Amino acid sequence: MPTPLYRYSFIALFLLTGLFSCTQHSTAPANVAFHNVTSKYNALLQAREIMGEAEKTLFANRQDNYAILLPVLMPIDSMETKQVEKDLTAIIKKSSLVAERHQNAKYLPDAYVLLGKARLLQGDFKNAIETFKYVNTNYPESNARPDALIGLMRAYTEQDEYRSALRVAEVVRNLPLSKEQTLTYYLTKAYLHELNREYAIAAAILEESLPLMKKNEKKARVYYALGQLYELTSKPEKALEKYASVQRSRPNYDLSFYARLNALLNEPNTDPKVSFNKMLKDRKNADLQDQIYFAMGSFEERRGRIREALPFYKQAASRATERPEQLSAIYLRIADLSYEPLQEYEAAKMYYDSTIALNPRSLPNLAQITEKKKVLDAFVEHWKVIKTEDSLQRLAAMNPTQLDKYLETYVKQKKEKEAREKQIAEEKAARAQQEQILASSGMQPDNVQASNAWYFYNPASVQRGRQEFQEKWGTRTLEDNWRRATKETSLNPEAVAAARNANSTQSGSGNVTEVKLSPLQQEVETLKKTIPFGPDALVESKKKQEYAYYELGKIYRLGLGENDKAIATFEKLLALFPATQYEAETLYLSYLASEGTPRQNEFKNRLFQKFPESYYVRLINRSSLTPLTAGAEAAAQNLYAQAYEAYQKGEYANALTQTEQGLKQYAGNALEDKFALLKTMLVAKTENAEAYRKALTVFIDNYPSSNLVNMAKEMLTAAKGK
Incomplete structure (x- = not known):
């Protein structure tokens, strides 16, 4: 059917209008219409299509670790997003074109949101946050503002800035949202609470999001995460319900498999061992046997049989060597159980080492694991x-x-x-x-009978033969007459004599033989x-x-x-070690460790009796003191001034009395370290040099945070020099 002439006229008119009024700063209706159409159906349309394809690629190629709590959204990993780096660069370029050439278009904030999302996926959180904030500030009435704020929530969440993300969430909650924006908001907020370990809140939000989702693999993934959240909040019936929903939402094979495993663990009053064994024998699960064994270990652990669980976990580890992310989760489970409740710290240390060595990106608490491993x-x-x-x-x-x-x-x-x-x-x-x-020759090992193969074509047989030979004869050089019984007679007689003489030496008049x-x-x-x-x-x-x-x-x-x-x-x-130099600190730490028990006073009394002048006694005294009044503070200052004046006048006995009075009466006062250093200086005047050096050392140990420590160290250096 031929196109009506009026359509051609309209297109021509539109193009002519664009040619004569294409400035991006004009507010004329024709000009604005031109930039709206050009931005929407050119750069912005292409950028959105590229973003959609990039998101599909990232979801299709994701590496979910089902052995740990599945994140509601896939965590942003700059290493993973490298596979769509060209797409993200193209999105940034095209959305930037809208900002550069169509400043008066109403779709400009949408372009900025796409720009922010691309930067977010690149892991460029700083610029992504600035872009989202720019849209929020400059386009408060735009339909793109909720998208910008949701993106800002996600950026803060990825950086563990949960308080900032929650503040943004409160703003979004009061905005009018489309169905798609509502779903994105719910998933982002659930992801935030999940990472913040607020599992009950995350589960409640996910329940609200499910009716908004289509039946597909993404929905199946959310059902699975929700089932895990219900497990963590001790709701096995609800968890079982969600794992069943996974199967009805078009999951991939792995997701379906893990949902069946977790459902078996939550079945009430059943022993799933028969089902586990069937799954082990199923050829389709050959590369997932590590997770079956892991589930068997989980079954034993949930019933308090930790010793019985560990062999299953170790079986799982032996079968997960090709999947570092899964293997790290298994090692971590063994390490945690060895640490607590078994308290087998050496084994725990080994498995924490193995966990960290795999450099797992999916473990959310890697920093705490690393710290525990150091301890x-x-x-x-x-x-x-x-x-x-x-x-x-x-x-x-x-x-x-x-x-x-x-x-x-x-x-x-x-x-x-x-x-x-x-x-x-x-x-x-x-x-x-x-x-x-055998594989390179197209033969299957199971079809080859060892008895029909030539000995030297079987590396295992050759290795066994080599081992048996070495056990009987030792390591021998490949040469003629190698056997011990005939070797010596076949050698040159002079060489035999030289070898014998090499094993002995002559010393003095007698023969002293030193056998090797x-x-x-x-x-x-x-x-x-x-x-x-x-x-x-x-x-x-x-x-x-x-x-x-x-x-x-x-x-x-x-x-x-x-x-x-x-x-x-x-x-x-x-x-x-009754005379140990660590006795004072040992008694103090025992005093702290026995808090709330009858033994606390025992350790306190021993410390006060043996080390009345120690730093640890003063620490205990300080903890029981009430703050000094203004009058008491003034009295302490006055007493110190009197003691120091007596010291300067050479009245050492009087100065010492006042100093000891100050240490006893004003323990915990800001002047305590000054009283203590003055007492040390009095030791220099009344006792020998060794006592003075010892007093300075005690002061440095007892007042490590004092402003006078550097002065005391200089005095100690000078005292040692003399």
Whole structure:
């Protein structure tokens, strides 16, 4: 059907109007209409289409970790968004064209919102926030303002600025929103509360969002996250309902699989072991066996059977080696259980190490995990020192004959263990090599009978043969006459004599034969060098133990919060080392650790009796003091002035009396450190140099935050110089 002439006339008129009135700063109706149409159907339309394709690509290629709480929205990761970097650059370019060429178009704020979203996906949070704020400030009546504020919420959330995000959410809540904007707002707010660990609030918001969503994979994903949130808020019936809804919302296979797993864990009064075993045998789940074992471990853990859960978790870890994100979550679970409730800190440290080594981006609390790992690193280091030095001291107390036998047995067992481990590793490598060779030749390993294959085509057989040969004959050079029985006679007689003479030396008039040590004996002698023979070495060994006990007690108290174990460790330190230099601090930390128990006064009394002048006594006194009145403060100032004047006049006895009165009467006062330093200066006038140096050292230890510490250090340096 031919196009009516009036349409051509309208198009021509529109183009002519655009040519004669295309300035972007004019408010003339024709001019504004031209820029509206051009911006909407040119750069802006293209930018929106590119953004839609980029979002589809990111969703399709996402790497969800279903082993942990699934985030409602996919966290923005600049590494992941590199796959659509060209698209984001194009969006920024095209939306910027609208801002540059169509300043009077009503779609300008929409272009700015697209620009902000592209920057947000790039991880450029600073510029994204500035762009969204610009739209909010300059276009308060625009339909794009809610989109800008929702984008601002998301940017703050990604940077863990939850309070700022909540303030923006309150503004959005009072704005008129379209259906699409309402859905985006709900999902963004639920994501914010989920990351802030407000799981009940997040679940309630997600319930509101579901009716607004179409039945597709995105909705299935939200159902799954909602099921997890209900699990975390102890609502297994609702969790079960949401996992069932996942199956009705067109999920992909992995999402469906995990929903079935989690549903099995929440079924009341059922034992899902039969179902788990069926899933293990299903070939479609071959690459998901790690998660089946993980679910089996979760089943045992939920019933309080932690020891029974750990083997399943370890099975899961052994099958997840190709998926670092999943493996890190499994390692973390084992580490957390080893840490608490099992309190097996060495094992926990190893698994935290493994978790962090995988550099998992999906774990939200990686900073806390890293901090906990540092504490356990120090704990295990000191714990090993105690065990090692204890063993070495016991060896030092053995008689020489018993010691030699013990060390020889230890070295033999160690070598046998290393040989077994090496053999197992080599056999695994040989099997892998054989499978690779067969696969490259198009043959399946299961279809090849070892008995029909030539010996030297089977790497595993060759490896076993090599191992058997070395066990019987040792490591031999490939040469003729290699066997021990015939080798010596086949050699040149002169070479045999030279070899014999090399094993002995002549000294003086008699023949003193020094036989070369065997490898076993050499290793025994090397081990002996680490044993603390003699009083000096034993003292050094015990010093290492003393310090390790002290540090271990502090870690129990300050790092792990294990007060009972801290007290037990400190008491063992005091029992083994009665004259320890750490006694005052040990008693003080025991006093803190025993708060609310009858033993607190016991530790306090011991501290006050043995170390009445210590910094820790003053700390306890300060905590029980009420602030001084203005009159008392003035009296303290006056007393210090009198004491210092007496010191300057040489009235040292009078000055000392006033100083001690001030320390006792005004403990915790701002002048306390001045009284203490003045007392130290009086020691210089009334006692010997050694007492003065010791008093300065005590002052520096007792008042580490005082403004007078630097002066005291200078005085100590001068005193040591003299």
